[in-house]
Amino acid sequence: xxxxxxxxxxxxxxxxxxxxxxxxxxxxxxYKASQIVNFAQGEFLLIGAWTCWWFxxxxxxxxxWGFLFxxxxxxxxxxxxxxxxxxxxxxxxxxxxxxxxIGLSIFFQALMNWMFGVFVQPFPPIFEAKAVNVMGLNxxxxxxxxxxxxxxxxxxxxxxxxxxxxxxxxxxxxxDQQVAQSLGISIKRVFAMSWAISxxxxxxxxxxxxxxxxxxxxxxxxxxxxxPAVIVGGLDSVIGAVIGGLIxxxxxxxxxxxxxxxxxxxxLYTIAPFYVLIVILMVKPYGLFGTPDIERx
Amino acid sequence: xxxxxxRPCGQFKTRYRNDTTLFATxxxxxxxxxxxxxxxxxxxxxxxxxLNLMIQIGYYGIAALGLNILVGFTGQISLGxxxxxxxxxxxxxxxxxxxxxxxxxxxxxAGVWTTAVGMIFGIPAARIKGLYLAIATLASQFIxxxxxARADWFSGGSSGALANPFELFGFAxxxxxxxxxxxxxxxxxxxxxxxxxxxxxxxxxxxAVRDHYLSAEIMGINLTKYRVLSFGVSxxxxxxxGALFGIYLGFVSVEAFDILLSIQFLxxxxxxxxxxxxxxxxxxxxxxxxxxxxxQLVAGIGQVAGDIPALNSGLAYLKQMSIGLAIVLFxxxxxxxxxxxxxxxxxxxxxxxxxY
Numbered sequence: 287x288x289x290x291x292x293x294x295x296x297x298x299x300x301x302x303x304x305x306x307x308x309x310x311x312x313x314x315x316x317y318k319a320s321q322i323v324n325f326a327q328g329e330f331l332l333i334g335a336w337t338c339w340w341f342x343x344x345x346x347x348x349x350x351w352g353f354l355f356x357x358x359x360x361x362x363x364x365x366x367x368x369x370x371x372x373x374x375x376x377x378x379x380x381x382x383x384x385x386x387x388i389g390l391s392i393f394f395q396a397l398m399n400w401m402f403g404v405f406v407q408p409f410p411p412i413f414e415a416k417a418v419n420v421m422g423l424n425x426x427x428x429x430x431x432x433x434x435x436x437x438x439x440x441x442x443x444x445x446x447x448x449x450x451x452x453x454x455x456x457x458x459x460x461x462d463q464q465v466a467q468s469l470g471i472s473i474k475r476v477f478a479m480s481w482a483i484s485x486x487x488x489x490x491x492x493x494x495x496x497x498x499x500x501x502x503x504x505x506x507x508x509x510x511x512x513x514p515a516v517i518v519g520g521l522d523s524v525i526g527a528v529i530g531g532l533i534x535x536x537x538x539x540x541x542x543x544x545x546x547x548x549x550x551x552x553x554l555y556t557i558a559p560f561y562v563l564i565v566i567l568m569v570k571p572y573g574l575f576g577t578p579d580i581e582r583x
Numbered sequence: 584x585x586x587x588x589x590r591p592c593g594q595f596k597t598r599y600r601n602d603t604t605l606f607a608t609x610x611x612x613x614x615x616x617x618x619x620x621x622x623x624x625x626x627x628x629x630x631x632x633x634l635n636l637m638i639q640i641g642y643y644g645i646a647a648l649g650l651n652i653l654v655g656f657t658g659q660i661s662l663g664x665x666x667x668x669x670x671x672x673x674x675x676x677x678x679x680x681x682x683x684x685x686x687x688x689x690x691x692x693a694g695v696w697t698t699a700v701g702m703i704f705g706i707p708a709a710r711i712k713g714l715y716l717a718i719a720t721l722a723s724q725f726i727x728x729x730x731x732a733r734a735d736w737f738s739g740g741s742s743g744a745l746a747n748p749f750e751l752f753g754f755a756x757x758x759x760x761x762x763x764x765x766x767x768x769x770x771x772x773x774x775x776x777x778x779x780x781x782x783x784x785x786x787x788x789x790x791a792v793r794d795h796y797l798s799a800e801i802m803g804i805n806l807t808k809y810r811v812l813s814f815g816v817s818x819x820x821x822x823x824x825g826a827l828f829g830i831y832l833g834f835v836s837v838e839a840f841d842i843l844l845s846i847q848f849l850x851x852x853x854x855x856x857x858x859x860x861x862x863x864x865x866x867x868x869x870x871x872x873x874x875x876x877x878x879q880l881v882a883g884i885g886q887v888a889g890d891i892p893a894l895n896s897g898l899a900y901l902k903q904m905s906i907g908l909a910i911v912l913f914x915x916x917x918x919x920x921x922x923x924x925x926x927x928x929x930x931x932x933x934x935x936x937x938x939y
Contacts (some may be wrong), residue, residue: 374915375914382918384717385853386851386911388849388908389906391912392906393911394906394907396900396901396904400739510725513722517718521714553732556729563719563722564723567718568707570710571715
């Protein structure tokens with residue numbers, strides 16, 4: 287047993303897991319507010335990362351400004367997408383809604399590949415230090431920053447839903463759309479806002495991953511990886527999404543470790559979360575924190 | 584409402600038997616037979632390019648019909664159809680190469696084998712539905728894809744598997760002209776089979792499960808049985824379509840069966856019309872022809888406006904974008920698919936010039 291490697295991988299998993307958790311949270315946010323499963327979540331990451339990269343390399347903006355412009359752009363993008371494409375889909379059957387987001391996903395993926403190419407493009411360096419020593423482990427400062435940002439976002443979300451007016455309106459909408467509407471909440475605005483927030487936070491995660499690994503179309507696969515996370519946590523639980531993200535992050539790293547040390551099957555890193563997903567669906571279909579659907583006749 | 588316009592004006596049926604005929608009117612039957620004859624005669628006039636497209640529409644159409652039985656008729660969702668399509672292709676190659684079963688027999692056997700696999704992956708469907716099922720089938724897509732890449736004994740791993748041409752009574756159907764008849768035969772059998780299934784007890788049970796599963800259960804329909812059965816039937820169609828695909832190309836490799844193909848299958852049935860057998864074929868034709876049209880379009884723009892390098896190099900992406908865009912636009916503007924448009928056109932001419 288190589289304990290040091292395992293420890294390093296678990297830490298790695300926790301760091302990546304927080305990012306998964308953030309993306310999963312965005313996913314749950316959209317699902318809770320508008321009952322739409324967003325298969326284009328990964329493309330939000332991709333578009334955000336490419337936009338930021340474009341601002342930085344083409345205009346030579348400092349990172350902080352490029353990042354702010356990216357967030358503004360993604361907010362507008364999320365709102366436009368919701369208003370133009372998803373508003374007509376309200377009240378349509380579930381398969382149509384799923385297919386619209388899938389259609390958007392392959393459209394934007396191809397568009398991004400066309401505009402920016404399929405090769406990995408590195409971000410301009412942002413930090414001077416190459417690696418920071420934490421408890422005897424070498425960790426890239428960006429990862430630490432990413433983790434800090436992720437935790438800040440999570441705390442921000444908690445505050446937002448607990449105390450802000452918009453957040454309360456969103457929770458009310460998630461609870462019962464008709465009642466919320468009769469109390470004077472603009473459902474349209476809530477839907478648009480949830481997409482805007484989701485796009486912005488996803489872009490943030492995309493930029494963090496892009497800074498570490500470079501930007502490429504592989505980013506959109508995170509959108510698929512999010513599914514095991516949200517299923518483990520429960521589709522409509524924000525806390526569940528975060529915990530699910532952490533579990534999936536650690537799980538895939540441990541799977542890689544087990545694979546490399548004992549099993550030698552290869553590719554277990556990508557596929558292990560999906561096996562877990564199937565098992566969870568068979569045993570506990572609504573995840574750890576999800577609300578079971580109770581149907582009455 | 585959509586049904587009534589496809590019938591002659593008014594309902595003149597006096598028996599239930601008349602209500603469940605295979606073809607709604609004698610004209611429909613004649614049109615179908617004429618279509619088959621036309622396709623059968625087409626190798627006389629058309630060149631290889633068009634025959635190739637028709638063969639593609641054939642095998643994709645069979646698989647898409649399976650998906651339509653699952654999604655359109657039973658109301659389940661599957662995002663892993665291309666994995667079953669691929670399983671059929673590999674299974675037929677395996678049965679032929681390793682076990683030594685002749686190709687003509689390997690195709691239906693591959694379908695049966697895929698049915699078994701599909702039913703295993705359909706077991707979660709007994710408990711979950713809607714979104715959760717969509718995600719479960721997404722997982723099965725990745726698990727099967729991974730299996731293909733890894734199982735050297737079955738699929739040849741990353742190097743792929745060779746598939747022999749279709750042979751019957753010592754005659755090899757290895758040219759486009761000859762293989763068209765094989766595919767045509769399968770398309771006819773599978774489509775008539777599906778149309779027949781839908782007027783049987785099991786077919787009506789599928790529709791009942793889709794429309795209101797609680798009522799269906801109260802009426803004595805075993806939900807678990809029909810949900811899993813629907814996955815089985817759909818996998819059978821996917822397996823047969825996949826086997827034909829493998830035999831036509833002569834070579835099967837993992838890369839062909841990615842999630843994009845699953846999405847394309849879903850696009851076919853949505854564009855064609857969910858829950859419509861004829862619509863499936865229309866949607867498949869649309870999806871197969873769309874990339875070709877894009878290619879012509881880019882070539883046309885190149886001729887008019889001079890060569891634009893960005894357009895030519897981005898052709899592959901343009902094709903993918905057009906698929907995504909077509910799905911989104913159809914869902915927003917024509918959620919009932921091409922078949923609905925076709926019925927409207929028929930109704931318009933039926934009442935012309937006094938439409939009221």
